[in-house]
Amino acid sequence: MPYLPAPGTETIEPSPPLDFLRMRLRMSAIEEELFDDMHLLEHFSEAYQRACERSRALQAITEVALDGSQEYQLPPDHHRTLSVYLHGYELDRIPTRNALREGLFGYYEYGTTIGVRPTPPSGGSLFLLYARSPEMFAMYEDVPEAGFPPEFYHLLVHYARWKAATVAGGAQRIGQAAMEKDQFDLGVALLRTRNRRINSARPARVIHVLEHPRRRFAGRLGNDVDAG
Amino acid sequence: MPSHFLTHLSLQEQVDYVESCQQRVAADTVVREAKTTLALTAGDFTYDLPADLIELEGIYNDTVALDDLTISELMAVLSGTGASNYLGPQGYAVVGRTLYVLPTPAAADTLTLVYVQRPPAFDSQAELELDGAEREILEALLDGNVVFDRGETEVGSAALARYMVEAQRRRAHNRGPVGPHLPVIGNDVFL
Numbered sequence: 005m006p007y008l009p010a011p012g013t014e015t016i017e018p019s020p021p022l023d024f025l026r027m028r029l030r031m032s033a034i035e036e037e038l039f040d041d042m043h044l045l046e047h048f049s050e051a052y053q054r055a056c057e058r059s060r061a062l063q064a065i066t067e068v069a070l071d072g073s074q075e076y077q078l079p080p081d082h083h084r085t086l087s088v089y090l091h092g093y094e095l096d097r098i099p100t101r102n103a104l105r106e107g108l109f110g111y112y113e114y115g116t117t118i119g120v121r122p123t124p125p126s127g128g129s130l131f132l133l134y135a136r137s138p139e140m141f142a143m144y145e146d147v148p149e150a151g152f153p154p155e156f157y158h159l160l161v162h163y164a165r166w167k168a169a170t171v172a173g174g175a176q177r178i179g180q181a182a183m184e185k186d187q188f189d190l191g192v193a194l195l196r197t198r199n200r201r202i203n204s205a206r207p208a209r210v211i212h213v214l215e216h217p218r219r220r221f222a223g224r225l226g227n228d229v230d231a232g
Numbered sequence: 233m234p235s236h237f238l239t240h241l242s243l244q245e246q247v248d249y250v251e252s253c254q255q256r257v258a259a260d261t262v263v264r265e266a267k268t269t270l271a272l273t274a275g276d277f278t279y280d281l282p283a284d285l286i287e288l289e290g291i292y293n294d295t296v297a298l299d300d301l302t303i304s305e306l307m308a309v310l311s312g313t314g315a316s317n318y319l320g321p322q323g324y325a326v327v328g329r330t331l332y333v334l335p336t337p338a339a340a341d342t343l344t345l346v347y348v349q350r351p352p353a354f355d356s357q358a359e360l361e362l363d364g365a366e367r368e369i370l371e372a373l374l375d376g377n378v379v380f381d382r383g384e385t386e387v388g389s390a391a392l393a394r395y396m397v398e399a400q401r402r403r404a405h406n407r408g409p410v411g412p413h414l415p416v417i418g419n420d421v422f423l
């Protein structure tokens with residue numbers, strides 16, 4: 005027996021998710037004079053991007069072919085580098101201000117560029133694990149990527165209502181804005197935890213430090229740096 | 233009977249609310265588990281996860297559980313020996329929605345995936361996919377959302393907080409007493 009007492013036999017499918025979220029906002033909180041549909045779409049996009057970036061929900065591995073250069077372009081959807089591996093070893097991050105100093109081993113970043121010290125010879129690849137930024141929504145028919153699953157779509161509503169309440173001002177609205185922001189932040193934290201569980205980033209087992217594929221002491225000046 | 237808050241909405245809105253809440257409750261309580269097979273092809277070590285997967289619980293080759301590798305281990309292998317030269321027992325790692333299987337299969341094979349499954353999309357002629365305690369908290373979430381959306385923020389917020397507590401309880405219940413085994417220093421781990 006259908007859950008909803010639906011009149012007639014016509015089957016009604018769910019709306020595209022962003023349409024439904026817009027309807028939720030229009031129910032009370034956001035008047036059309038204050039935010040038109042395009043403004044709302046911008047808020048949804050912003051919320052989507054922030055939630056994905058802060059939770060690192062969208063992760064990818066890319067392989068950068070080494071051609072003997074020191075610096076390479078990061079992928080266009082790169083948001084944050086999570087780890088970099090070369091020849092089976094994890095590289096340490098070198099602060100960009102130290103990037104040109106002699107005797108360092110690791111990688112550095114600035115803008116959309118990643119550099120490796122010392123300059124690796126050509127051949128082989130650099131493996132980069134990074135958090136991606138999603139593409140912004142262009143229309144209400146767009147659907148978030150699978151890494152931002154339906155159980156988190158409500159975050160977009162909380163974010164848009166937070167923004168709207170902040171713009172509207174007034175003591176009552178400011179209190180409401182704080183509650184909406186809390187809901188958004190809680191959701192982002194939960195998304196991050198869930199993705200840590202889905203991605204193989206949980207501590208599956210304890211690895212002894214000697215087994216961990218990282219050059220210990222890497223990045224320090226002195227005798228303990230294997231510059232070769 | 234659906235929540236009385238829903239009856240003030242159009243049928244399309246009711247369908248949308250139920251669909252959104254059902255997806256959320258199913259994911260928060262990990263109540264629906266499923267099993268599916270994944271066909272491996274020779275020479276290919278990356279595969280798409282099923283579209284309806286919420287959480288992966290394990291992968292089996294026949295009755296042998298595959299090793300659950302960390303991303304660090306995966307990256308070390310990919311950048312070191314390469315996936316096809318991986319010498320450990322068959323294992324897997326997940327990055328984004330991509331499943332990596334190591335070592336690269338040399339021949340076609342079949343794996344079995346056990347996972348928490350997303351319910352199919354709800355429509356106006358459908359019955360709920362959840363029942364029992366999950367159905368109750370679904371209806372509480374429906375009420376909380378509708379009240380929140382109508383502008384009664386405090387009441388809605390309290391309802392959502394109650395929902396979170398209940399969902400966590402059901403999640404712990406549905407996970408069962410046997411969770412992932414964590415090594416205990418001094419007992420399982422010899423330093």
